[in-house]
Amino acid sequence: MAEVTLDSVTKRYAEEIAVDDITLTVEDGQVLGVIGPSGCGKTTTLRTIAGFETPTDGRVLFDGEDVTDVPPENRNVGLVFQSYALFNNMTVLDNVAFGLKMQGVAKAERETRANELLELVGIEEHADKNPKQLSGGQQQRVGLARALAIEPRILLLDEPMTGLDAKLKDRLEREIGTLLEELEITALYVTHDQREAMIMCDRIAVMNDGHIEQVGSPEEIYEQPANEFVAEFVGTANVLEGTIHDGQIDLGFAQLGTDGLSVSDGDVTVVVRPEGITVGRGPIEATISDIYYAGETIQATALLPDGQELSIELDKSMGRLSENDTIELELDPTEIHVLSN
Amino acid sequence: MAEVTLDSVTKRYAEEIAVDDITLTVEDGQVLGVIGPSGCGKTTTLRTIAGFETPTDGRVLFDGEDVTDVPPENRNVGLVFQSYALFNNMTVLDNVAFGLKMQGVAKAERETRANELLELVGIEEHADKNPKQLSGGQQQRVGLARALAIEPRILLLDEPMTGLDAKLKDRLEREIGTLLEELEITALYVTHDQREAMIMCDRIAVMNDGHIEQVGSPEEIYEQPANEFVAEFVGTANVLEGTIHDGQIDLGFAQLGTDGLSVSDGDVTVVVRPEGITVGRGPIEATISDIYYAGETIQATALLPDGQELSIELDKSMGRLSENDTIELELDPTEIHVLSN
Amino acid sequence: MSGSTASADTRNPSGVVAKAQSAAFPETEADRERRRIVIMCLPYFALAAVGAFVPLAIMARMSVSTERFENAGFTMEAWRTLLTEPVYWEVAWNTLWFAVATTVFSVVIGVAISHALAKYDLPFENTLIALISFPIALPGIVVAFMIIVLFGRTGLLTNLVAFFTGQSPIDLAMAVSVFGLFLGYSFSLIPRSTMVLRGAFAEINEDAEEAARSLGASPLLTFYYVTLPQVWPGIVAALVLTFRTALAIFGTVLVLPALNVATLRISLEIQSLGFNSQIAAAIGLIYFFFILSFTFAGVKLLDNEALKI
């Protein structure tokens, strides 16, 4: 376990800047989720920490020690890939024992420990199989056990669930989340699924175009997004423009108090999540322009008289609503987040 | 548009049965979602409807007419693949116009219509590009426009969104869903994502191991699953065992009335969704053994005194709860679904 | 036809006769597919029947003919000669060791080049690949000339060495020697082996290599434990294809006749030694069956994917 620090790290390729002056600390034992659109530099950041990329500028520190120029094999960093990257020429057990073998651990001992790890991830019965014979989820567990076997100072996971079946992913998310927590391991977890990041990570860094847009706990990211990009990227957001005067936010279709918000008069951008909108009663009249039954919830789009659209969530108990039905809405002032003012 | 019927269709390969005696009707204009675990026979079913597989047994009917032995090119069926399968030797426009060309439509007319379709799917500005130059989402739109251009009697989509970025997938799901609805086209939509199926389809068939386990509306599938497999596969389910006597369901940790349920005394299996469990008050005492902040909701596992676990959903307004906190629960008798009795 | 009454048996005919019948008069898509396969293979078989199978049968007959200029009579003399005359054993041995040696050399070079192409950021990579693969299109006699240009008496390298050592270029010329022939074979084989290997090296799972490094393996150990096992099938495929090609080279050895290998010997039997058509045919048949079984073993042994140029 260790604390990882990126100190003004920049990685420039011939044509473009993949990582642009990132400074970031992951505390000892913390799991940091890294999310962001494709190409924003997530993988490059991880590879820099692992030692496969030499930063163009800046330093990488483990527990305050500069490791920028330490070769990957001496960093003691565990890696888990989306592609599993298992060694298909070895059994599952040998995959897990590989790191220990490299450390010179005796055969008997390393097999015992590898077996323990397979038990930990719940696939001890497949120890003697070829990785190719396992399902995706099982292979990913092997990948995890293999990375954990060396008791890494830092564990780096690059979209380990992408490509897995939705059901399996759900289960693995919980299991791996629990495991990381129990092991108190320092980890960076890259995913493009914000829900996954929220479930599994202590803190989340939202990246965009080589920069970090925001770092914070899942709640902070979801409830107090730093900017429109974060708001839109994480969850469903209604980003609304309005003006403030006389302590009132005027959104056109609704007026809200600013109690508890430190704002000044002028233009304002606010974020309202669907959960912040009460449906069924309230001062705003709207028409349903789109409605989807999604199992747990019913999601809908409400068309306001001024032509704006709001994403809302319906309660199943409200009975069957369908397109073009008229509904009444109310924005909960306490659920509103001011982006810029 | 047409009605599709599979009449006792079986497809056997040398080693195994891919589709096992399926009988199924998709009504005119309906979108049927087909979900199920990998290898359960979804693709085989689609390819049989398209005419690429000759069923070992049974018939395929379009509007009551037997098409089992009609060659694929005479069936007028549109296909959309996960891999896009675009023709890289042609421009985007020529891809979309291909089907019309095969029908002998004159060049000017087919280009007009192809352009209309590109507009429909929102990529008219890329008409003259090579498909390889487009992003995944754009390529998938070309695939869709190409299939729609022939005004197919039936549209078959095989995991068209798999592999797309979560954010993009979200948008495309809604767009394509709306489009299919507007065009009133008969479609089979294969996906392994149950949420996607619920959002996009009128009815859903859940397949397992070559069989159809259940066909019904998204609500039916979610709220009245036919069996444990369906309950577990679609959404989060608490499947509980109990006994009935004296008009009471005894689950051990809770007793529920059977009002409105037609059940008889004896053993019973019931399904309770997280939304059917009220948290915060109620007769059942439990401990939180696991809790995840997931943005829109907070998901948790409640450990009952008898050792059983229940998946529950917390309301954000309940304030911060954390692991090992004690909570009170109540099962809503109207939200309970009896699987077997 | 009405599918409604079709039973499992009639829908999917089994037995060769039924299959042939359904391919000729297809009713179901499965039948039509079968017919397509037949149609797609037919042109090849027409060509092969006319151009190879019938001539091969005639060749078999030729090898037991008592006459040199026509197929008549029956004698096993040619086969007996092949078995008993030491010169033919020598030819067989020459053919094999030389093909093995040039194959191994070409594959080793191919491995180095493919590795460089896959791993290094080389300038003008596509041009490099085009240049390296170009010699595949050069016939053996032209390849021999390339060796003469480098190592013949007027050869560039010969004279370069002569210039620096003061020796006579005539003493240094090596084009028509086993060494020159070796290079001639290599000139043809290196591009082939490289093109086969390039695929294998391009598909190396770099994630797995990085995983090994992060687990503490040095670059050398990573190569041994992770990279080599991945490219091994490609190497075997390259060995198979290159070896076959090495056996078949003729033009080069005809121009640089430094070693009596099977192809050259066949030519000799027909041209200079009095049209020994029976012996030439017998060698040709052995050659055919050897390459046939070798290729078949290769096809069986390897994933189809790996067998490509």
Next chain:
Amino acid sequence: LGEEPDDDVQTYTVGHGEYEQEVSSADFPDELFIYAVQTGWSNWDAVMEAFEDEYGIPLHDDQRTSGEALSNIRANANNQTHSAYNGFYPVGLEAWEDGFTTDYKPAGWDQVPDEFKTDDGHVTATRQMTVAINYRRDVYEERGLDEPETWEDLKHPDIAQDMAINVPGAGAGLNAMLSINHAYGGDLDDLDPLFEYLEEIADHGAEHRRNLDRQFTAGEISTYAEFDFGGLSTKYNDDDIAEEDVGVMIPTGPDGGEGAVAAPYGYALLEGAPNPDTAKLFMDFVLSPDVQQLFFDGFVRPIRADELDAPDEFPPQEQYSAASFEIDQIELLEKQEDIVSEIIDQSPLPGVEA
């Protein structure tokens, strides 16, 4: 092909004695195929041109060696593509023995010495070449070497290092080697003297190579054993090299004995020839005195040389008298294959298999 109008049809009388017959221009092909009648060799250019001038029939320029011609005749045993064989006389005898030839005695047949024709009229010699040593006088001078006179002289390391002998499969090569063998006391049954000789020159770098004249002018080789024709035509006709830089001599054995085979060349009508009549016309033409003179002009000794004047460009007649000898062609025919394969097996010179 439209029929020519009748008045254009000409007839010619061909043949010797009982073979006399009429041939009609109506049967002439567009092109006549005779093996190894080719430009760039034996002054065939002039012969071909003269024949076309005379009869309007072009000859196919057939760039084959005698051996290649025989292989082709044999491979096409069931359907001959050419009308006549032409080339090295003993190779013609092989074709005769294999049964591929047929009888025809051209006009002038009686002028051909008996040892240079078969009695049955199958194979008839038309010209003769003598083995010679062709050498670069300029190179010899540069290296301070004396001009060679005997085979023995060629063992000098500075000569042998870039010397070549044609391959045994080619007439020139075989005859050169038979000359050496004879010069050192061997005969058709004993090739050991040849191999001993080859051993010695191989140590210094001599090789077997094929068609050598151009390599010779280019300086790749300085000495080669060939026919006199090769050296002479290079000497007098090749613009790439000065006349005085080429030496041609007829070599003797180490003790001054015979060392140069005089090898006959000839032709034979083929059984199943596609155009036998036209081929006969050509055969008569080649043996006619005017055309025989054309061979002389091209440094080839015609078979009817006695009736003609030899040009001055040939080496002095004394060299021929001292060195040249003839081999019994029938005996050679019998032993030729064994000899060739023995040389292939045993020659220490590189390049023998070609």
Next chain:
Amino acid sequence: MTGDDSQSDTEEFRTSRRKRSRIHRLDVSSLIGRKLVTLVLVGTLVFLMLPIFMTIVASFGTTWTGVLPRGYFNLDNWLTVLGLAEGVGVRQGVISGLAFSTLLATGGMVINVIVGVPIAYALTRYDFFAKDYINTLAILPIVPGIVLAVAFLRTYPEMGGSAFGLIIGYALLKSPYMVLTVQSSFQAMNLQQIEESARSLGASWIRTFLTVIVPNAKNGIIAGCIITWTLAAAEFNFTFMVHARGPRPFSLFLFENITRSPVLQGAAAVSVYFAIVTAAILILQTAGKAGFTTVEEQ
């Protein structure tokens, strides 16, 4: 911060940059010598390209004694091999032979397309009876051309000397190259789904094959055409035995110049060959690009 400080900062920065560029690369060749591997690559490239280059250069030279050919710029070698030179030497129409060979090679290539593309497709796309055996045959170099030629003439005596016999032989001897290259092209495509898309859009199977499958495999087919054409244009062994009449095929001319002529003249002959190969490659690539697609290549 003083100027000195910033100076030393930059200095330190540079040192660390330099150090970084030296460290660990992933590949093993950094250990056994990236230099060595690069050397092998460069050496091989030189080995393959230098003689080709020197051949072309030498063909315009006057003499080649010493390290490099000398005496430029001289067309004599070209004129000689093309039969256009004055004076002695072979006069036969080389140009007509070239034209004849071009025709033969093109014929063989066309047959190879007709024969090789379908079977490569069947072998890649379908699973069927005896597939491994058929695959083996399809990629087999049958027998050396010379003995095949003898058997061929014995089987079909009337084909001796016919252009048709030569074309059949070329097609057969070179077909493995077509099958192998086209197969790898097909393997890289999503063959089944592309085919099924086209058919579902109403294209008959044969139309699908011709308008979608074949154009998408065009790179492999063109590569196969190039290899089969260039090899057929210079196929010596089979030609040597089977050719009898008609213009003399180019390969025989090439062989003769390589084996029987001085190096400079051989160089000119081989350069003629390079020239026609280059022309063939350009023509095939241009035709392939123009004929198969509606979009500009990137």
